[in-house]
Amino acid sequence: MAKAAATMHGQRTPCQHCPLRSLPHFREFERDELNFISGFKKGELLVDAGATIFLEGAHSAHLFTILSGWGFRYKTLEDGRRQILNYVMPGDLIGLQGSIMGEMQHSTEALSPISLCVFERTELMTLYNSHPPLAFDLTWIASREERILDEHLLSVGRRSAVERAAYLIAYLHQRARALHLFNSSKVIPITQQHVADTLGLSVVHTNKTLKKLAARKLLLWQERGCEVLDGDGLAELAGWDGLDSGKRPFI
Amino acid sequence: MAKAAATMHGQRTPCQHCPLRSLPHFREFERDELNFISGFKKGELLVDAGATIFLEGAHSAHLFTILSGWGFRYKTLEDGRRQILNYVMPGDLIGLQGSIMGEMQHSTEALSPISLCVFERTELMTLYNSHPPLAFDLTWIASREERILDEHLLSVGRRSAVERAAYLIAYLHQRARALHLFNSSKVIPITQQHVADTLGLSVVHTNKTLKKLAARKLLLWQERGCEVLDGDGLAELAGWDGLDSGKRPFI
DNA sequence: CGTGTGGTTGAACAATGTCAAGCTCTGTGG
DNA sequence: CCACAGAGCTTGACATTGTTCAACCACACG
Numbered sequence: 001m002a003k004a005a006a007t008m009h010g011q012r013t014p015c016q017h018c019p020l021r022s023l024p025h026f027r028e029f030e031r032d033e034l035n036f037i038s039g040f041k042k043g044e045l046l047v048d049a050g051a052t053i054f055l056e057g058a059h060s061a062h063l064f065t066i067l068s069g070w071g072f073r074y075k076t077l078e079d080g081r082r083q084i085l086n087y088v089m090p091g092d093l094i095g096l097q098g099s100i101m102g103e104m105q106h107s108t109e110a111l112s113p114i115s116l117c118v119f120e121r122t123e124l125m126t127l128y129n130s131h132p133p134l135a136f137d138l139t140w141i142a143s144r145e146e147r148i149l150d151e152h153l154l155s156v157g158r159r160s161a162v163e164r165a166a167y168l169i170a171y172l173h174q175r176a177r178a179l180h181l182f183n184s185s186k187v188i189p190i191t192q193q194h195v196a197d198t199l200g201l202s203v204v205h206t207n208k209t210l211k212k213l214a215a216r217k218l219l220l221w222q223e224r225g226c227e228v229l230d231g232d233g234l235a236e237l238a239g240w241d242g243l244d245s246g247k248r249p250f251i
Numbered sequence: 252m253a254k255a256a257a258t259m260h261g262q263r264t265p266c267q268h269c270p271l272r273s274l275p276h277f278r279e280f281e282r283d284e285l286n287f288i289s290g291f292k293k294g295e296l297l298v299d300a301g302a303t304i305f306l307e308g309a310h311s312a313h314l315f316t317i318l319s320g321w322g323f324r325y326k327t328l329e330d331g332r333r334q335i336l337n338y339v340m341p342g343d344l345i346g347l348q349g350s351i352m353g354e355m356q357h358s359t360e361a362l363s364p365i366s367l368c369v370f371e372r373t374e375l376m377t378l379y380n381s382h383p384p385l386a387f388d389l390t391w392i393a394s395r396e397e398r399i400l401d402e403h404l405l406s407v408g409r410r411s412a413v414e415r416a417a418y419l420i421a422y423l424h425q426r427a428r429a430l431h432l433f434n435s436s437k438v439i440p441i442t443q444q445h446v447a448d449t450l451g452l453s454v455v456h457t458n459k460t461l462k463k464l465a466a467r468k469l470l471l472w473q474e475r476g477c478e479v480l481d482g483d484g485l486a487e488l489a490g491w492d493g494l495d496s497g498k499r500p501f502i
Numbered sequence: 503c504g505t506g507t508g509g510t511t512g513a514a515c516a517a518t519g520t521c522a523a524g525c526t527c528t529g530t531g532g
Numbered sequence: 533c534c535a536c537a538g539a540g541c542t543t544g545a546c547a548t549t550g551t552t553c554a555a556c557c558a559c560a561c562g
Contacts, residue, residue: 075401075402082409083404085401096390100387132380135386136376136379136386139390142393143393147348150356153400153403154326154328156404157449159328161549197408202550204551205550207511208510223509223558224508239329453520455542456518462542474527474541
């Protein structure tokens with residue numbers, strides 16, 4: 001199932017030349033902050049599509065920032081039922097929950113090949129001591145995740161199947177677009193099984209639901225993913241206001 | 252509908268004698284931290300049952316810690332469908348999301364009379380600058396909320412109606428018990444409408460689902476609330492591991 | 503060539519929602 | 533003290549939504 005290949009490198013991209021920092025989506029950093037983070041970064045990690053980055057129950061010594069690629073966080077029940085909680089994309093810090101509170105209570109898997117910046121959990125407290133604005137950013141990052149989960153919960157709990165699907169695709173589209181991820185592929189690299197497990201639906205019903213959206217010319221389902229034709233139309237159908245457009249911090 | 256009565260007091264309970272601090276559930280504080288927080292606290296606020304504490308879209312200048320009472324966070328769709336996101340109880344910090352990120356994107360309402368400690372948003376950065384361990388606690392608090400939302404999402408997305416209901420009641424029971432909230436009443440002060448809006452079900456179906464749990468002698472539905480007969484049984488039925496039993500910080 | 507993964511479809515069935523009515527409290531005003 | 537109204541709970545009949553099962557298809561890959 002999961003090809004668990006992972007390769008560790010020494011530091012390749014220095015934070016000062018991080019390709020993500022030039023995106024208008026992220027806030028600017030002080031030189032001092034940048035230097036600190038560069039020292040905080042221990043190296044880079046490459047994982048294959050399908051690889052598990054974190055497993056529920058683990059106590060990881062590391063946390064990561066996604067440099068490139070797509071992945072998702074999920075939880076499972078004992079009998080195998082799976083719920084996808086959220087998707088991770090470049091600039092996202094993963095493993096913070098586990099680093100702050102101890103044990104990881106969800107798993108994280110790669111949807112595409114992913115490259116990661118590696119940080120060490122034990123050095124987190126140094127960050128809090130020496131760089132209060134970065135500490136604030138960490139709380140900001142956790143609050144943002146909370147906010148997104150609020151919206152997902154509203155979606156799964158109260159939106160109809162069509163609305164839910166429309167919301168999910170609109171959400172992924174907005175995030176990916178802000179990160180300029182559609183320069184090469186234009187396709188969101190998920191299967192209908194992923195959509196089903198995110199929306200709390202069966203694959204069969206998900207398939208029929210996506211067909212309805214395709215019939216309305218809102219999206220197109222390709223091999224290995226989804227192409228968005230009308231992101232605003234999807235958001236409107238879902239009754240969703242869209243994401244914050246302001247700049248956000250990242251570590 | 253909402254009786255919006257609220258009364259502001261000067262500081263009544265000094266943080267050094269906060270009744271919550273003596274609970275084994277919370278972590279101990281340094282004298283220095285306690286002094287800082289005591290200065291951070293601007294007063295106390297009393298709100299009636301049914302009152303709205305935060306409204307979606309507002310930019311509140313304050314954040315609060317619950318001293319006593321029950322409440323809940325929720326979001327609504329334009330046509331009125333409501334999703335309850337989580338419940339708030341003594342020791343919970345509310346309004347952090349809004350304080351960190353700007354606008355509040357959910358509402359908060361009191362289930363019972365609530366007393367609140369009042370803090371000012373503008374002084375948050377002082378906390379980050381002067382007390383790194385407290386800053387860490389704030390991130391911890393945000394991460395904890397995230398973790399709870401993860402579990403809720405799993406519940407609403409993948410558990411059956413009976414499992415969901417069992418999980419919710421077990422969850423509320425465990426939290427309230429850890430806070431010694433059942434000394435007086437033994438009853439969780441919610442209506443079946445609240446349960447329905449938390450689980451993403453209709454009230455009618457919720458009623459029938461709760462009857463099944465009552466038939467199994469797991470709980471008892473009273474006027475104005477729910478009494479738990481077998482918390483472990485509920486958790487087991489839901490396939491839920493329960494909350495962390497460790498101490499947690501609070502501000 | 504097989505084989506596997508992911509997508510598609512229809513039919514039977516189960517879970518949940520909607521509607522409508524009635525019931526039991528509690529609080530309120532006459 | 534009684535009548536009434538409203539909130540919350542309960543129940544049954546029926547409609548809708550979503551699930552399960554069982555095929556089958558198309559394509560990529562070894």
